Amino acid sequence: MADNKKMNLITPRDVDFAKWYTDVVKNAGLIDYGHVKGTIIFKPYGYAIWENIQKILDAEFKKLGVENVYFPLLIPKSLLLKEADHVEGFAPELATVTKVGDKTLEEELYIRPTSEVLIMTHFAKEVKSYRDLPLIYNQWTNVMRWEKTTRPFLRTSEFLWQEGHTIHSNPEEAKNLTLKMLEVYAQFAETALAIPVIRGQKTEHEKFAGAAETYTIESIMYDGQALQSGTSHYFGDNFTKAFDIKFQNNNQKEEYGYTTSWGVSTRLIGAIIMTHADDFGLVLPSAVSPVQVQIIKIKDTPEINTVVKDIQTNLNQYRLFVDETDKSFGYKISEAEIKGVPIRIEIGPRDLENGCVTISRRDLRNKVQVKLADIVDYVNTEIVAYDAALFATALKNSEAKTFQATTMSEYQTILAKGNGIVLVPFCGDVKCEADVKQKTATNSRCIKEQKKGKCFNCNKDSELMVYFGRAY
Amino acid sequence: MADNKKMNLITPRDVDFAKWYTDVVKNAGLIDYGHVKGTIIFKPYGYAIWENIQKILDAEFKKLGVENVYFPLLIPKSLLLKEADHVEGFAPELATVTKVGDKTLEEELYIRPTSEVLIMTHFAKEVKSYRDLPLIYNQWTNVMRWEKTTRPFLRTSEFLWQEGHTIHSNPEEAKNLTLKMLEVYAQFAETALAIPVIRGQKTEHEKFAGAAETYTIESIMYDGQALQSGTSHYFGDNFTKAFDIKFQNNNQKEEYGYTTSWGVSTRLIGAIIMTHADDFGLVLPSAVSPVQVQIIKIKDTPEINTVVKDIQTNLNQYRLFVDETDKSFGYKISEAEIKGVPIRIEIGPRDLENGCVTISRRDLRNKVQVKLADIVDYVNTEIVAYDAALFATALKNSEAKTFQATTMSEYQTILAKGNGIVLVPFCGDVKCEADVKQKTATNSRCIKEQKKGKCFNCNKDSELMVYFGRAY
Numbered sequence: 013m014a015d016n017k018k019m020n021l022i023t024p025r026d027v028d029f030a031k032w033y034t035d036v037v038k039n040a041g042l043i044d045y046g047h048v049k050g051t052i053i054f055k056p057y058g059y060a061i062w063e064n065i066q067k068i069l070d071a072e073f074k075k076l077g078v079e080n081v082y083f084p085l086l087i088p089k090s091l092l093l094k095e096a097d098h099v100e101g102f103a104p105e106l107a108t109v110t111k112v113g114d115k116t117l118e119e120e121l122y123i124r125p126t127s128e129v130l131i132m133t134h135f136a137k138e139v140k141s142y143r144d145l146p147l148i149y150n151q152w153t154n155v156m157r158w159e160k161t162t163r164p165f166l167r168t169s170e171f172l173w174q175e176g177h178t179i180h181s182n183p184e185e186a187k188n189l190t191l192k193m194l195e196v197y198a199q200f201a202e203t204a205l206a207i208p209v210i211r212g213q214k215t216e217h218e219k220f221a222g223a224a225e226t227y228t229i230e231s232i233m234y235d236g237q238a239l240q241s242g243t244s245h246y247f248g249d250n251f252t253k254a255f256d257i258k259f260q261n262n263n264q265k266e267e268y269g270y271t272t273s274w275g276v277s278t279r280l281i282g283a284i285i286m287t288h289a290d291d292f293g294l295v296l297p298s299a300v301s302p303v304q305v306q307i308i309k310i311k312d313t314p315e316i317n318t319v320v321k322d323i324q325t326n327l328n329q330y331r332l333f334v335d336e337t338d339k340s341f342g343y344k345i346s347e348a349e350i351k352g353v354p355i356r357i358e359i360g361p362r363d364l365e366n367g368c369v370t371i372s373r374r375d376l377r378n379k380v381q382v383k384l385a386d387i388v389d390y391v392n393t394e395i396v397a398y399d400a401a402l403f404a405t406a407l408k409n410s411e412a413k414t415f416q417a418t419t420m421s422e423y424q425t426i427l428a429k430g431n432g433i434v435l436v437p438f439c440g441d442v443k444c445e446a447d448v449k450q451k452t453a454t455n456s457r458c459i460k461e462q463k464k465g466k467c468f469n470c471n472k473d474s475e476l477m478v479y480f481g482r483a484y
Numbered sequence: 485m486a487d488n489k490k491m492n493l494i495t496p497r498d499v500d501f502a503k504w505y506t507d508v509v510k511n512a513g514l515i516d517y518g519h520v521k522g523t524i525i526f527k528p529y530g531y532a533i534w535e536n537i538q539k540i541l542d543a544e545f546k547k548l549g550v551e552n553v554y555f556p557l558l559i560p561k562s563l564l565l566k567e568a569d570h571v572e573g574f575a576p577e578l579a580t581v582t583k584v585g586d587k588t589l590e591e592e593l594y595i596r597p598t599s600e601v602l603i604m605t606h607f608a609k610e611v612k613s614y615r616d617l618p619l620i621y622n623q624w625t626n627v628m629r630w631e632k633t634t635r636p637f638l639r640t641s642e643f644l645w646q647e648g649h650t651i652h653s654n655p656e657e658a659k660n661l662t663l664k665m666l667e668v669y670a671q672f673a674e675t676a677l678a679i680p681v682i683r684g685q686k687t688e689h690e691k692f693a694g695a696a697e698t699y700t701i702e703s704i705m706y707d708g709q710a711l712q713s714g715t716s717h718y719f720g721d722n723f724t725k726a727f728d729i730k731f732q733n734n735n736q737k738e739e740y741g742y743t744t745s746w747g748v749s750t751r752l753i754g755a756i757i758m759t760h761a762d763d764f765g766l767v768l769p770s771a772v773s774p775v776q777v778q779i780i781k782i783k784d785t786p787e788i789n790t791v792v793k794d795i796q797t798n799l800n801q802y803r804l805f806v807d808e809t810d811k812s813f814g815y816k817i818s819e820a821e822i823k824g825v826p827i828r829i830e831i832g833p834r835d836l837e838n839g840c841v842t843i844s845r846r847d848l849r850n851k852v853q854v855k856l857a858d859i860v861d862y863v864n865t866e867i868v869a870y871d872a873a874l875f876a877t878a879l880k881n882s883e884a885k886t887f888q889a890t891t892m893s894e895y896q897t898i899l900a901k902g903n904g905i906v907l908v909p910f911c912g913d914v915k916c917e918a919d920v921k922q923k924t925a926t927n928s929r930c931i932k933e934q935k936k937g938k939c940f941n942c943n944k945d946s947e948l949m950v951y952f953g954r955a956y
Contacts, residue, residue, distance in 0.1 A: 044606055044609065044610075046556040046602075047559075047605070048556055048558045048593060051556040051557075051558070053554070053602075053606055056551035056553055059551075059553050060551075062554075063552060080528065080531050080535060081527060081528055081531050082525070082526035082644065083526075084520055084524070085523075085626055085642055086520045086523070086642070088519050088520060091519060103585060104584075104586075105584070107581045107584050108583045108584065108585075109580060109581050109595070110580065112576075112579050113575060113630070114576075121520060123557070123581070123595075130518075130519070138516075154557055154625075156557070158584040158585070170556055172554065337615075
């Protein structure tokens with residue numbers, strides 16, 4: 013359990029960003045490390061953030077007609093081999109079940125790194141006629157990708173996510189759905205998480221294994237590195253051809269279907285931390301914060317308890333928490349700060365003599381005397397202002413860390429000064445991007461727009477303006 | 485996709501119960517079979533039932549202060565070996581990861597069959613003082629137990645469940661929680677699922693691997709076989725000793741903690757089917773039915789659509805579904821029946837001439853003309869009566885299939901006539917129960933009460949009245 017001293021154990025963010033990050037994650041009580049390399053245990057406070065993310069996103073999905081399903085954890089080896097690009101993308105990261113009890117299995121089974129191939133074989137059975145389309149499925153699951161370098165939430169061997177999978181009768185409808193889901197993610201990031209994002213298409217080099225087109229939302233963290241925060245893939249008929257998924261169209265002719273997939277993961281919790289948290293700990297956007305308003309009593313008197321009860325009644329639309337433990341007043345304040353609670357209300361005998369309470373906003377760490385009669389209005393106003401301030405600060409940081417360059421030398425000069433993303437003219441060629449990656453250890457984040465120019469790396473004619481930079 | 489003929493493809497329940505069960509499961513669109521032996525794919529309609537179960541139970545848990553967490557999927561071999569009884573119980577069923585990509589792992593990893601050992605090692609780190617106790621955790625996850633004989637929902641290699649895990653400072657509190665959770669399950673089964681249950685303790689022979697005491701809710705299916713529908717385990721200090729989990733009590737002395745675990749799984753969906761479904765398909769209790777009221781239009785006229793809109797507005801507290809596809813009227817009715825929708829409202833031009841609609845209850849398969857102005861009251865009343873009727877029918881069946889015997893010969897005579905559970909005096913001895921199992925291929929379901937007598941099998945003095953019988 014945390015003690016008072018622990019509150020001061022967060023490395024300052026500007027001194028060592030990586031260490032600051034893990035200090036925040038551990039000291040806020042979000043996780044513990046698992047036994048197996050690269051795995052984490054979601055403690056109640058960490059899991060509650062994920063539950064709030066799930067609740068909001070799942071409701072958005074259902075508005076769009078998404079149906080939840082559950083497909084098995086294990087994928088037979090022979091099945092994964094069916095789509096060549098797809099298996100190549102995942103092969104080195106696959107956790108493999110080879111036996112049960114003492115018995116060796118006839119065929120090796122992979123723990124799902126994603127479920128395209130399982131869902132495709134199911135679609136092949138379900139889809140006979142255009143009347144059966146579209147199918148718009150989603151599942152909330154655990155997946156495994158055995159990563160070499162891991163960091164809590166950002167990159168873990170096992171992670172929690174949602175994976176949407178759809179099949180359509182024509183490419184336009186599938187493409188529209190791909191973009192619609194990207195927009196669901198972008199809106200969610202910007203409104204619920206107060207994280208500004210850049211929406212765009214991935215280059216050929218960076219697209220998902222097996223996809224025709226990959227779209228992404230990229231966010232710029234406090235340290236200027238980009239984080240891919242959600243992706244939406246249009247597969248065209250790549251998978252339906254590999255899995256022979258045909259349907260009879262309304263002219264009684266057989267056609268291949270068109271598929272998509274889209275996902276966000278517990279990585280979003282990492283994005284929240286690296287966007288909003290500070291040297292005092294977490295700073296949580298109110299929509300996903302397990303506690304939105306925390307009440308701290310300076311003493312345990314009948315007068316104070318009456319005021320607490322009134323506040324609980326009047327603010328019951330919020331997730332409220334009154335810490336009734338015998339921890340010290342100072343400890344409770346530190347804990348509310350480190351856990352990133354948006355609004356903190358302190359009630360003491362001196363405040364009450366003046367008919368007031370003291371209210372603090374986590375981002376400002378201010379202390380404002382508020383009359384009892386004004387508490388509801390004050391909290392309602394401040395919680396909105398709080399989320400808006402988080403977004404504005406993050407946007408300012410993103411803008412300050414977004415640059416332009418036209419040549420490799422300019423690009424390298426910018427990145428030598430610090431992290432950020434840099435808009436450059438780029439030819440789009442896979443080999444050229446591999447060359448950039450090898451030279452600079454950076455890659456493209458996403459395409460901003462079509463525009464003629466000369467590639468910043470190979471100097472050939474280019475038609476794309478693309479963001480490049482360091483990324484998690 | 486289903487077609488009209490398929491509706492007649494359900495084997496009658498009294499002809500072949502096992503075949504009837506799989507026919508209902510498949511034709512109601514609940515599942516498809518997975519690639520890996522004994523796994524199932526939850527299709528949208530099947531998964532929606534599980535989502536409803538989750539929503540209700542999770543809210544009940546949270547009322548009792550349960551906090552949700554997530555622990556990793558994989559358990560290192562060395563960790564599982566720590567509690568001897570526990571590992572012995574699961575060893576032959578463990579799916580084992582031995583390599584990642586091409587690389588063989590140094591230590592084999594098991595896919596969790598349950599998470600006691602992972603959670604215990606975490607508790608060992610978290611629990612220092614009596615102030616840290618109790619910890620009341622739960623997780624909703626997938627687990628694997630490689631069963632030899634599998635059947636959808638009832639016994640599958642991978643299943644979905646919740647597993648609660650708690651640690652307390654004293655045995656009384658831990659035991660109380662064990663029993664409180666059993667009561668949550670019993671209430672849920674009886675009120676939300678309309679399934680009558682018997683609450684009781686398991687015998688020594690049947691208790692969970694590693695537990696001091698196991699409590700169960702047992703339900704009697706239509707065919708007279710019992711189904712263990714939920715269990716709650718009191719571990720005493722078995723696990724805290726094995727994992728050395730000590731805390732400082734309020735006298736500054738070190739003590740071992742006391743733990744519990746409790747779970748229900750997707751098996752509950754099997755219980756619903758085998759309790760309520762009939763020769764026409766599923767019959768779903770309203771609390772968990774994905775559709776509570778289905779509206780079927782006989783024609784697509786402006787008048788009919790106006791009435792549909794009114795009904796949608798007036799009954800919006802229910803999960804409503806209006807089938808707008810171009811399937812035939814008869815097909816839509818069959819589909820609503822096979823999917824077990826509690827209340828069906830049919831609206832046609834002739835009904836409307838009389839200012840009426842036709843309403844059917846799934847259990848009665850009746851057709852009642854109801855005046856437009858009376859629809860809301862009628863549906864409100866009938867949906868309550870429907871759930872009550874499901875419970876009453878199930879209870880009548882349970883009672884008709886519950887017997888008493890005092891000797892092995894009486895016991896065998898009863899079971900020779902058909903399935904059921906039989907209350908017998910039993911000594912409680914593990915070897916005696918193993919003998920019963922070997923002779924009769926049946927075992928105990930749970931202890932009803934303490935009462936002196938002579939054991940029905942070994943004829944020694946006994947102090948227990950115990951239910952024995954065939955079970956899933």
